[in-house]
Amino acid sequence: MLKTPLYTYHVQAGGKMVDFAGWQMPMMYTGIHEEHHQVRTSGGIFDVSHMGRVKVTGKHARKFLERLCTRKISDMEAGQCRYSLVCNERGGVRDDVIVYRMDDDEFLIVVNASNREKLLGHFEEVRAAGDLTVKFDDQTMSTAMVALQGPKVIPDLVAKLSAEVAALKRYRFLVKNLVIMKAIVSRTGYTGEDGVEVILPSMAVSMALGYVEKEAGDKSLLKPAGLGARDTLRMEAGMPLYGHELGEEINALSCGVDFAIALDKDQGEYGERFIGMEALKRTVAEGGPKRKLVGLAIEGKRTARQGNVIKRGGAAVGEVTSACLSPTLGHGIAMGFVDTSLTEVGTELTVDTGRGELAGKVVKLPFYKPRKG
Numbered sequence: 001m002l003k004t005p006l007y008t009y010h011v012q013a014g015g016k017m018v019d020f021a022g023w024q025m026p027m028m029y030t031g032i033h034e035e036h037h038q039v040r041t042s043g044g045i046f047d048v049s050h051m052g053r054v055k056v057t058g059k060h061a062r063k064f065l066e067r068l069c070t071r072k073i074s075d076m077e078a079g080q081c082r083y084s085l086v087c088n089e090r091g092g093v094r095d096d097v098i099v100y101r102m103d104d105d106e107f108l109i110v111v112n113a114s115n116r117e118k119l120l121g122h123f124e125e126v127r128a129a130g131d132l133t134v135k136f137d138d139q140t141m142s143t144a145m146v147a148l149q150g151p152k153v154i155p156d157l158v159a160k161l162s163a164e165v166a167a168l169k170r171y172r173f174l175v176k177n178l179v180i181m182k183a184i185v186s187r188t189g190y191t192g193e194d195g196v197e198v199i200l201p202s203m204a205v206s207m208a209l210g211y212v213e214k215e216a217g218d219k220s221l222l223k224p225a226g227l228g229a230r231d232t233l234r235m236e237a238g239m240p241l242y243g244h245e246l247g248e249e250i251n252a253l254s255c256g257v258d259f260a261i262a263l264d265k266d267q268g269e270y271g272e273r274f275i276g277m278e279a280l281k282r283t284v285a286e287g288g289p290k291r292k293l294v295g296l297a298i299e300g301k302r303t304a305r306q307g308n309v310i311k312r313g314g315a316a317v318g319e320v321t322s323a324c325l326s327p328t329l330g331h332g333i334a335m336g337f338v339d340t341s342l343t344e345v346g347t348e349l350t351v352d353t354g355r356g357e358l359a360g361k362v363v364k365l366p367f368y369k370p371r372k373g
Contacts, residue, residue: 004049005144005202009209013224021113023050025227032228036327039191039233040370043150043157043216044225045209048190052116053143053199054123056107058134065099065107066272068126070252070261074270076101081171081186084260085252086119087276091283093246093255095119098188100173108184108199112242116140126275144205148212148222149195149233151370157216158196165196183208190230192237193370232324235333238295238366244306244321245293245335252276253283254337256293256365291318291337295367296349296360298332301325304351304358310336311350311357317342320351326367332358333367 002023010017015026026047028035038044056065065073071084080101086094095115100108111119116138123136148157159166165185168174173186183200200208216222231241238256240246245255252261263281266273283289298304303325310318318338326333334351342349347362 002050004047005205006047006049006146006209009206010047010224015224015226018227020227021050023113025050026224028226028228029224032226032232033327035223035225035229036232038223039150039193039225039229040328041151042220043148043153043195043222044191044229045213045222046147046149046225046230047144048147048197049144049202049205050113051140051145052109052111052113052119053139053145054109054111054116054120055137055139056109056123056134057105057137058132059105060130060132060134061105061107062270063272064123064127064130064132064134065109066265066270067130067274068123069097069099070265070274070276071099072262072265073099073101073107078103079172079174081173081188083171083257085246085255085257086122087252087274087280088248089276089279091251091253091276091279092248093242093250093252094122094248095242096240096246096257096260100184100186102175110145115242142202143199144202145197145199146205146209147189147191147195147197149189149191149193150222151193152221153193153195156221157212161212161215168196178204178208180204190237190239191233192239192366192368193233231322232327235322235324235335236326236328236366236368238335240293240335241322250337251280251283251289253280254289254292288340290340292340292343293321293335293365294318294338294343295363295365296320296334296336296351297363297367298323298334298351298358298360300358301331302353302358303332304334304353308334308354309352310338311352312342312347317349323351328368332360334360335365338362
């Protein structure tokens with residue numbers, strides 16, 4: 001298995017290491033619920049170095065990304081990040097990605113760890129099919145990526161380290177020159193909380209993280225958090241996860257991220273049809289997807305599981321994709337695909353766990369929103 005540059009840090013901090021997409025990653029340190037509450041109330045450190053980081057350069061970089069991504073790329077500004085899907089010809093989801101625009105002909109794509117090798121092959125196919133002048137530099141092994149997330153991260157830590165970074169708007173980034181290295185700092189995250197994600201050379205990440213923890217001063221401000229808390233946090237925030245709410249056989253228009261699908265992006269000065277656009281337009285013409293993603297609030301503290309059948313009046317109407325006992329809300333929550341006619345907020349449904357049924361109702365996503373101010 002692969003190890004991130006922070007492997008020793010995890011072990012010394014008491015991380016319970018597991019195999020995740022071929023990487024040794026910490027599932028938790030002190031406990032999932034404790035780490036979850038730490039992020040919701042103060043700040044958490046996540047090692048996300050297993051995520052793929054691929055630099056895209058060349059005179060056709062924008063054309064390549066317009067063809068690849070469901071989101072418009074050419075109208076992005078330098079220093080802007082944008083969430084997008086990468087689809088197959090059937091309109092299924094190959095992956096969800098974050099695109100960073102460095103310059104007119106220079107971009108960075110952050111992809112899911114489990115899809116990195118698959119996407120690298122796909123990138124080459126798209127480049128060859130379009131005879132595009134574009135180069136790919138997989139920087140996953142030469143860099144590290146750390147996320148600092150929580151309501152106190154920006155005001156109590158980042159503002160003290162850099163006013164420039166603290167002033168960043170959401171989904172914006174800047175490149176910081178730090179003596180002998182460069183770091184990309186973005187106002188992004190996967191927890192529903194505010195914070196930053198930092199990409200920097202792998203050889204420097206341990207030193208940089210040590211500096212950040214020292215500057216934080218109060219050890220209660222920032223603590224390490226593992227994959228378990230990252231999952232419960234993203235579920236409360238209603239964020240999809242590949243292999244659960246996203247997948248090759250799942251129609252992109254079913255996943256609740258329509259904002260990231262521009263079916264009109266083939267129009268205008270930089271118009272380019274993305275792979276899968278024709279299939280998704282057919283879906284719209286036929287009345288939309290048969291099933292759509294919803295959030296379910298489950299009564300009590302019992303939890304559903306991925307794959308559980310969702311029912312209405314005893315009949316199967318959908319399937320659970322993710323579920324947990326929400327540490328913040330104190331009751332079960334789930335996401336799943338149900339028949340489109342049953343997506344209205346307040347619709348009462350049940351989840352068949354195989355050992356009984358759980359009562360629930362459709363609620364608006366996300367389940368949780370952080371307080372402002």
